[in-house]
């Protein structure tokens with residue numbers, strides 16, 4: 001298998017089905033996609049098109065039925081849960097719609113958690129630097145319950161960055177936020193790419209959010225049906241309505 005150093009994450013002929021027999025669902029039906037280092041890609045498509053399954057397979061949260069998932073050129077598809085859990089701690093940063101912060105840990109402790117879980121020393125300077133970067137340097141000692149939704153999501157992004165992962169996977173990161181908070185979170189993800197050279201792959205339903213990405217990948221019925229470079233909210237919305245017609249037909 002050839003490996004390209006410029007590619008942070010790649011899926012090849014990725015398939016995932018759920019259940020068996022007549023009731024089985026083919027969530028991914030052979031997806032090929034490569035995500036170059038230092039790029040921001042949005043994944044879009046109708047409900048049930050396989051977006052979250054794609055991210056879950058890329059994160060090692062789900063095992064593919066067939067095909068490969070290459071992280072930094074290494075195929076994780078056959079890895080057992082212990083190795084996949086280590087991958088998620090050390091090489092993949094995850095951001096979810098619901099933030100998933102530990103409620104009894106402060107912002108700083110939440111950011112440091114992946115380091116602690118990896119048995120690495122809590123690097124207080126790095127944690128402080130990341131909280132500064134996400135605009136929460138003065139909220140380090142707050143519990144999540146004392147932060148707004150947008151602030152909690154920014155803590156989650158700092159946490160996703162702390163282990164200096166190869167790629168950040170974000171599933172509807174602005175889905176639970178109002179437009180002001182969504183704008184700040186999207187600006188932050190863009191900044192992770194522009195200033196830190198991070199690779200971000202983000203599932204979203206929102207054309208405005210997708211316009212922060214450099215490329216949009218469109219899924220329908222578990223397949224890639226299109227790609228768009230330099231998306232705008234208008235061009236993405238137009239393409240999505242054409243996809244809806246395709247699905248309805």
Ligand SMILES: Nc1ncnc2c1ncn2[C@@H]1O[C@H](COP(=O)(O)OP(=O)(O)OP(=O)(O)O)[C@@H](O)[C@H]1O
Pocket residue numbers: 018019025026027045046047048049050051052053054
């Ligand atoms: N754990 C599961 N068990 C059974 N079916 C599943 C499971 N997870 C996903 N599916 C099915 O796989 C298909 C793809 O689901 P997925 O959540 O990836 O789509 P999605 O594009 O992210 O949808 P949405 O936009 O609604 O979140 C759907 O038909 C879904 O019902």
